[in-house]
Amino acid sequence: MQRRDFLARTGGLLATTWGAGSVWWPLTRRALAGESSVTGNKILVMVVLQGGNDGLNTVVPYNDPAYVAKRPVLKLPGAQVLDLDMGTTGLHPSLAPLLPIWNQGRLGIIRDVGYPYMNLSHFRATDIMFSGSSSEDVVSTGWMARWLESLYPGFPEALPAEPMALQQGFSAGLVLNGNRGTTGVVVDNPVTFYNIVNNNYTGGFTDPVSQTPGGEELDYLRSIDQQSFQYAGVIQDAADDGINYVPYPNSKLAGQLAIVAQLIDGQMDTPLYLTAQTGYDTHGSQLQTHADLLSDLAGALAAFVADLDAMGRADDVLVLTVSEFGRRPAENGSAGTDHGTSAPWFLIGQGISGGLIGTSPNLAGLDGSGNLPIQADYRSVYGTILTGWMGTAPSVVNDVLFGSFPSLPFLDVTGVPEAPPVNVTHLFAPTPNPGRGQRVFRFQLGAGGGARLRVFDISGRHVATLSEAYLPAGNHEVRWNPDGLAMGTYIVTLDAGGERRTAKLVVR
């Protein structure tokens, strides 16, 4: 096996533009060797919330009378939730560690993510979510695996020098199953992994396998053997080089994310990391269990983001939380909730435009089983990440996801954002944002009528009214320079047709 050449950090340092400002960073082996990341250094970190996270108690429509009526025991009172948009939506109090990230405009919350005819079996729903397929299709490969195979066309005959994906915390299942092979490694501890693999390696294989089912299984075993051996050294080197810059709380998820951060700091050229948190299937006695889970989640994510900031890789990393389904709005007789349909997914990153995407859950429009309709197809989330963040060609993404799905406006764009459907009232994120100087505030009215565009600070104090008039349907634009304001985050609200849309404005 060709070990990665150990090119020692040279005495001379080279300035790079990673992270904010101009910093002297040591040369990395990868940079010296001339290899470049196939995703331009972009990394996706997925956090799987296993069991079906109760979205309604995570991103809470706390003033909706229907919410209060359906959850006599489980409802979270307004005084407890962390308000996000002045009176309609609040976060579960356990998510307090995420508030700084929210205020910086780095947390995007996509509401009611799901797909048509959602399957309420954990097992099947998880497979659907990981396979990127529709409810009716049975697909045994993972969408991430198919995407990775498009990035690395030589795989598996030419194994990439570094793992394409690294998974912790749960068994691989189909998520890394590609059409051509297993596209990632499962590693719980980089340090011991290296020793175990190397002490037990028996060498490469030159003879072909027999053309029988047994031969196919042997072939699979050999490929795992070979991948483990090849990557053990790579992973150990990256773990040796990387460190954590901040302390992490004491939870399994935090432990996983700490290792991910360490490997990222060690410049491992892996575009995808998978971590998981179990326990969300709260059929009974939900309140404390859910609070504890979200507390672990928020603590781990906050530490991870702080670590990325400290190491200067915050621009490169996007974190996505997923769950196979949400839970039923009405609580059950055991102070818990049964399986439901759609639920919010979180996106965290420097490249996120931040804010709530979608409207309050439609508790008046539940289906025959008492479950919520969806607002965003989960494949839209994946598709937007792949095209908008990773820069994968749309045609490739359509192949990966078996079709094309509308983009969602959660990524920071300095150009013209994706247009929403014309009959929908929408407030675009102001541009440039964050920034200084004059900003453009664009909004679209689904129907003509009175519209009011205002700016508030995060305590809810009114700062400015940018527009207040009867306007026709269609696109409108206002320009305003907020430079006189104190630095920080502000909330832009559009009130029109009895609905409110919000967006974040960051003043530097």
Next chain:
Amino acid sequence: MTRRFRSWCLAAAGLLLLAVGPGRAEEPVAPALPVTDVAAEARIANFEAMIDARREVAPPRSSGTPAAPPLGSNSVRSGTDGSPGPGGAITAYGWQPHEGPLTIEDAAHLLNRAVVGPRFEEFQWAVARGLPGTVHDLLTNPPTPAAPGAWATEPVPNQSTWTQAMKDSLDAVYRERQKLLRMWWTRTIATEPASLRETMTLFWHDHFATRMTVVYTPQSMYIQNALLRQHALGNFRTLARAICTDPAMLVMLDGRLNRKQAPNENFSREMLELFTMGEGSGYTQADVSNAARACTGWQTDGISSYLTASRYDTGTKTILGQTGPWGMDDFVRILFEQDATAEYLCGKLYRWFVDDEPAPADIHELAVTLRQNDYEVRPVLEKIFMSEHLVSARLRGSILRDGVDLYAGQARRWHLTGFDPMITNPLWQRNWITNQMNAYGQILMDPPDVSGWPGHRNWINSNTLPNRKRYSVMIVDGRSTQTQPFGFQLDVNAETRRFRDPNDVHLLVDDLALLCFGQKPTQLVHDQLVAELLQGQLPYNWSIDDPDAVPRLQDLYRLAMRLPDYQLK
């Protein structure tokens, strides 16, 4: 009649109701319910208070290949979206019996499939016995293994007057017994006579997957394990009905919370989806809900189960097109009137014993056999193990060994004297087994969730494969790298002397492969193993009586365990 005797009578009557098994009502009649038993109610309340304070919630299902994907869809091997694998449509082989004698290669393959950790002398015995005799013996129940202790069936003590300290003390005792129970089963698998019974007990445990961390009470888990063993080679429908009201299952899937006033669908859904018909086989959400109502009212005190009248829904339910005042017995009856049930189970049996890619016609033929024999599983197993399809050379090495095959099977295969993970002082053996259970992702009595272990290629990834190698070679050393000697060690000298000719290096290596790989080695692997043994020596100089033979044999055995071929059977 004293009050105690009367309540004993009522309890016995309740148990009798269970023991008699599913009543075959000729027409829909609501079941007669026992009079509410005050003593039983107290025990139930006491039990529920204990477990609600201590146990974990049932975890979600992890993703992976389906426990039984829709018939005819691709398996992991095909890798694409529903279309057949690279070989094209899967051929049906049929179940014609194997004619003629068994070679030792046939026997090695067959026994590696039937028994966890078969021994070399068992291959020779099977050759001598012939196939029909061997299969007959494999399908014969050995004596029931002794319980791990009297504690395995003792009632849960009444804790209503206990202090917290006393309750915590009992908790510590129960958690220790949970570990002992896992070790007891591991040791049982490693010491049982050659039979399909223990393999089928493991199969049923995976099928009716129940987690000790969710159930909490070790007695409940032991009782379920004994139930599975009792019916392992028996009747599927009888076992299924018994599982419905098994104390551990009532806790695992919230059957005990399911009552008329607040139905809980967890159990009825999984009964349809995982235990009988299988997902997508034609039942609807309405069937799940109606079935849940039929299953209402059951509770347990951890040892026995009771039907409580006030909690039972006596109304009319429509399940799979049949309408009536159905109870648990009828729910099971209706499920076993569906063709899908036999098809589903036979698909699982095929994937467990034969191969990961069944042809629908082959499963169907097994299902017909199962139904024709009123759900007795022996005739189906007999068909499988007598078949040319299974015995033939085509399927050698096509099944990936699960974790139990390694940590329990190796102890059996190598006659490890001194192997006793139930020893509590020192704990090195227990720790060694526990570490493997965790490293391989197969903790006995703790499948990841109610759909069991996904199995097959899910066992092998970059984490589990190196660990399998690492722990296996410790048997040759008789120690892990860190701790004291285990107290057992693979006696390479004694084991090799069981082979056909320990002084013939080629035959020696082939026999080792039969044990380790379930088949003869390829020429390259054969040569590799011979080279490891001889270390440059000439073959005719090899003698097992040589003073240098033991370290050479140890190197040979270690290499065999480190080859990927070791993971297949």
